[in-house]
Amino acid sequence: MTPVPNPRILYASIPTGYPIPGENTKYDDSEQIDLENVPLKGGYLTRTVLISPEPWLRERLRDPTVASYSSPMRLGLPMVGSGLVKVIRSEDPKIKVGDFMTGLILDNDARGLSGLTKVRKLPGKDWTALPGVLGAPGMTAWIGLKEYGDLKKGETIYVSTGAGALGSMVCQFAQAAGLKVIASTGSDEKVKYLMEVIGVDHAFNYKTTKVDSALSKWGPIDVYWDNVGGETLDAAIAHCNVHARILACGYISEYNGEEKYGNLAWFFKKRIRMYGILTSDLVPKWGGAFFEEMYRLLAEGELKTQEHIVHGLENADKAWVELLQGKHLGKTVVVVSDPEA
Amino acid sequence: MTPVPNPRILYASIPTGYPIPGENTKYDDSEQIDLENVPLKGGYLTRTVLISPEPWLRERLRDPTVASYSSPMRLGLPMVGSGLVKVIRSEDPKIKVGDFMTGLILDNDARGLSGLTKVRKLPGKDWTALPGVLGAPGMTAWIGLKEYGDLKKGETIYVSTGAGALGSMVCQFAQAAGLKVIASTGSDEKVKYLMEVIGVDHAFNYKTTKVDSALSKWGPIDVYWDNVGGETLDAAIAHCNVHARILACGYISEYNGEEKYGNLAWFFKKRIRMYGILTSDLVPKWGGAFFEEMYRLLAEGELKTQEHIVHGLENADKAWVELLQGKHLGKTVVVVSDPEA
Incomplete structure (x- = not known):
C-alpha cells in the first residue's frame, strides 16, 4: 500500500507568555507512514480520532533548566497530548482492531502511546463528549x-x-x-x-x-x-x-x-x-472505580457536558492556546479523523 | 479550719504586643478559701503544684469581637493555664486524695478544672519535667x-x-x-x-x-x-x-x-x-496511645527534657511573657507548691 502522510505538530521554540502557533509550535506533514507494513513488534498501530488540548501541557514548554513537576518537552519533537485513538492493526492479543482507547498520545519523550485505557462509546453522547468526562x-x-x-x-x-x-x-x-x-x-x-x-x-x-x-x-x-x-x-x-x-x-x-x-x-x-x-499519583488507587462510576453516571444521563469542537490537526495548537486564554465555553476537542471510518 | 489565701492572676486589660505583668495581668490574693468546708458537690478539690505557661494563651487575651480559634478571655476573671494539681479532698469515687492530675486549670470561662488526666511520677525525672512531656x-x-x-x-x-x-x-x-x-x-x-x-x-x-x-x-x-x-x-x-x-x-x-x-x-x-x-481535636483519637508511649520512653530514658524553673504564682505572668519573648532555654515551669506536701 502506498504510504500516507503522518502529520504532527512539532515543538519549535520556547514560548514566553501564551504560545504562538506557527512560531513556538509548527504543523509538519513532511513524514509518511506505510500503515500496512510498518513493523509492530508485538504492539499495535492506532489512528488518532480526537485530541484533547489541556492546560497542563503549557508547563512542559519551558527552559529545561527550570525545575517543575513535569519533565520539560524537548525541542524538535512532536507535541504530546491526550486524546482518543482507534486501533487499526494489532499484534497484541489483548488489543483488537476497532478498539477505542484514551490516554496520552506520545509519552513524555514523544516515543509513542502511554497509559492508554480501552473505552466504549457513551450512551447518548458523541465521542467528542469523552475527553472531558473520561480524560484528565x-x-x-x-x-x-x-x-x-x-x-x-x-x-x-x-x-x-x-x-x-x-x-x-x-x-x-x-x-x-x-x-x-x-x-x-x-x-x-x-x-x-x-x-x-x-x-x-x-x-x-x-x-x-x-x-x-x-x-x-x-x-x-x-x-x-x-x-x-x-x-x-x-x-x-x-x-x-x-x-x-x-x-x-x-x-x-x-x-x-x-x-x-x-x-x-x-x-x-x-x-x-x-x-x-x-x-x-492517584490513578493506581482510584482509576478502576472512576471509569465504573463515569459509565454509570453517563448511562443515567446524570452528567452534563459541553464541547467547543475544532476540526483538523493543523488547528490543534491554535485551539490549545485559545483554551489557555479562556476564549470558549466548554471542553476544547479537536476532531482529527472520523471515529466510524 | 481557718480559711487560707486563694491567690490567682487576673486578666486586667487587653494587651497590645507583649503583655505587661501588673498592667494587663494582676496578681490578687484578696480571696480566701476554707479548704475543709468548701462544698464539693460530688467533685474534688485540688491544690496547684505546677503551672505551665504556654504560647497559645496569648491569642485569648484579645478584643472579644475578633474571631479566632479560641474563645476570648473575659476581663476580670482569673487567667487560665495548664499545669499539675494534687487532690486534697474528693467526693468522686474515681479520684483519690493524693492523686496528681494534669490538664487545663480553669476552663475557657474560668469556671474550674477541665479535661484533667491522672498522671504518675516519671521514673528518674522531677515533677517539673512533666508539663513539657505530658502537657501541650x-x-x-x-x-x-x-x-x-x-x-x-x-x-x-x-x-x-x-x-x-x-x-x-x-x-x-x-x-x-x-x-x-x-x-x-x-x-x-x-x-x-x-x-x-x-x-x-x-x-x-x-x-x-x-x-x-x-x-x-x-x-x-x-x-x-x-x-x-x-x-x-x-x-x-x-x-x-x-x-x-x-x-x-x-x-x-x-x-x-x-x-x-x-x-x-x-x-x-x-x-x-x-x-x-x-x-x-485529636486527643480523643490519640490521647490514650500518647500517655502509654510517653511513660515507656521516659522509663527507658529516651526523652531529653530541659526546664526553666520559676518559683511562686506571683511570678507566673512574668514567666509567661518571657516565654513569649524566647528569653530562656527549656520549658518554662512555675512551681506553686511542694508536690510532696
Missing part, C-alpha cells in the same frame, strides 16, 4: 474529591474556573454529593451556563465581582477547589470554616509572575488542610 | 506527627523553634522515627543545646543564617514542622520534596501584623500537603 478533567475532579475532598452532605464548596472542563465536573460531583456549590468564572455567558445548565447554587464573574464579597454573601465554605491561586486563594482562605479542605490543582494566576499570599495563619486557627493534586 | 508541647508534637506527619525512615524534617518546649519534642520524635533533623532557633546557646543535647543533625540560628541558605545546604525536606509562618514558611515550601507534608502549628511571626507569602504554587507542583493542627 473528569478524572482529576472525581479522584481529587474522593482522595482529599472528604465531602459531607450540606457542606459548601467554592470552585474557581467553575465553567471550565475540570471545574464543571467538580461542580457536578459536589452537587451529587449534596453540597451547596458556589462557582466563579470569567464571563457573563459562562455565569449563565453555570446557573442554567450546570445548575450551581451561586455563580459570579470574577472580573466584575470580588471573590471576597461573593464569599461574604454565599459562604463560608468547607471545601475550596483551587484552579487559580493568587488573590482568589487568599479570599477563599479567609472564608473557610473550621476543618475546611483546599484542593490545590493549578495556579494559573502565577503563569505571569509570582503571586504573594496572606491569610495563611488561618490554616492553624481553623485547622485547614491543603492538598496539592496531581492525578497521575 | 509533648502531646501536640507526638499527636501531630502521628496524625499528619506520615514519617518515613530516611526522610528529612525541618523544625522551626526547634529548641522550644514543643520543637525539642518534635525533633526527638522525628529522630526516633529515623529522620534526619534540621532545626532552627533564635540564639547560639540554643543551637548548641540542639546539637549537643538533643543531637539533631543540623541546627542554625535564624537571626544570623537565612533559612533559605540553611535548607539549600541541608535540604531538601520531606516534612516541615511550622511554628512560625512568614518568611520561614516561604523558604521551607521552596525546599520541599515531592509529597512533602507541612504541619502548621502556630504562626508567631504574625503576632505583629500580617505576613505575605509566595511559593504556594509548589503545593500543586510538588503535591505538598499542609495541615493546620489543634491538638484538642
